[in-house]
Amino acid sequence: MAAPDICSRSRYSSMTALEELNRTTLLCRDYVAEGLSDIEIGHSFRSLRVLCVSDLQNLSSHSGQTALVTLVSLLSRMGIQVGLAVPDVAMLFPQPPLSGSSLRSALIASSEIFVTGATVRCDSDCNPDLIFVLGDSKIDTGQANSWRLSGSDWYGALKMEESVKTKAWTAEWPIGSMVSAAMAANEAFKFVMRRLPLRDPADSIFFEPSPSCSWNFGSLPIRSQDVDLGEVDLISAGAISQAALYALMRLPKVFMWGRIFDDDVTGRSNLNRNMLTLVSDVGLKKVLVVAQRCGTKLRLEPVPNRFTHRPSNPRTLAPRVLVGVDDIPSRWQVQRSAPGWLAVGGTSHFSVSSSAHLPDEPCCGCLHPVDDPAGANPIPTVSFVSFWAGLAMAVRLVREALAIPYSRNQQHLWLTPLRMDLPHAGMWSPVASRQDCPVPCFSSTASCSKR
Secondary structure, three states, X not given: OOHHHHHHHHHHHHHHHHHHOHHHHHHHOOOEOOOOOHHHHHHHHHOOEEEEEOOOHHHOOHHHHHHHHHXXXXXXXXXXXXXXXXXXXXXXXOOOOOOXXXXXXXXXXXXXXXXXXXXXXXXXXXXXXXXXXXXXXXXXXXOOEEEEEEEOOOEEEEEEOOOOOOOOOOOOOOHHHHHHHHHHHHHHHHHHHHOOOEOOHHHHHHHOOOOEEEEEOOOOOOOOOOEEEEEEEEEOOOHHHHHHHHHHHOOOOEEEEEEEEOOOEOOHHHOOOOOOOOHHHOOOEHHHHHHHHHOOOEEEEXXXXXXXXXXXXXXXXXXXXXXXXXXXXXXXHHHHHOOOEEEEEEEEOOEEEEEEEOOOOOOHHHHOOOOOOOOOOOOOOOHHHHXXXXXXXXXXXXXXXXXXXXXXXXXXXXXXXXXXXXXOOEEEEOOOOOOOOOOOOHHHHHHHHOO
């Protein structure tokens, strides 16, 4: 008599996961054969088994622990099954939205809390399709294709097992560890895409495995004293803002306060990329979820309204503003009200845009002067793409607070993380002022007056 109930629960879990992975499925449809169903695409992700391996030494640093937590989170938000071959160690630093004092126990407790059906188990014999190894941890090299995650405070690398030797994770700041985790999650995604029939076989080049890849956000000295980011307002409590806050919460001795604006509630389709959100948060206002997860380290006042530019009171925002909105006219509105420094993170399918703007520099309207009314809605995306956008925005904020911003030639970053082993995966560039800037900003009007 129990069998029908089990089957019913299984169908419910499968259909719920399809809804939660809807945006990832849409992204896959950029390339997969047209006759493929959502169920077939979803099953390819949910059937993938990934083993994460680490020894005690590599989990004895905050950076190593952050690499593991971030990797498991990004994999789970794609519906992937994760096995752990790791020792149980004390959590050195909070890892929201996980809770508890034991790292392995917290990860096992995260089973199915990110996406329905995405399990996390302590299972070194899970017959994995892929293996990810932290630093120089020892593994049996014959099981499956494997990559090693390595790096430093600001630099992350991913190398196939046959590549050169790596060192243990010892870094104090975990920017590099989050970079390596994002690159590893990307390899898992590409593995799934290689198992699916593509509409154009020539597109298979985008999904080839990367034998070795790396990314460096630019090294900065690690300060022993507190880093006060000051008052910061966030526009949107969605995926990009959550990724930025996820990263900032993991930086030791970094604090800030401010507000977060958003009128949206958490939907199931948000779970595939919102790094601070759990299945149990569905139906709750996003700003309330985010403010609660940030706690006292990043003190955010939740404002459950969409931010609106008021010409009569243009200085309504904090001196520093983070904008995690893909809608271009919304960015223009925020830019018109921003009294000081502003950073914008956005995504477009598999690509990431990251920029920062001071009042006397070309603004986000100069960078993106034309709306895209034909843009996809809902927006296709996947966990690691949104994560890259938020991580890049968090790094820009820290550099601004430390008075070591990127150079004028690095005002804009265009990043395509599918093939981080290729030379033009990340491209830095200046932003040129435009006479037709829709904001219009000081730089654009000054440029016009000189003509």
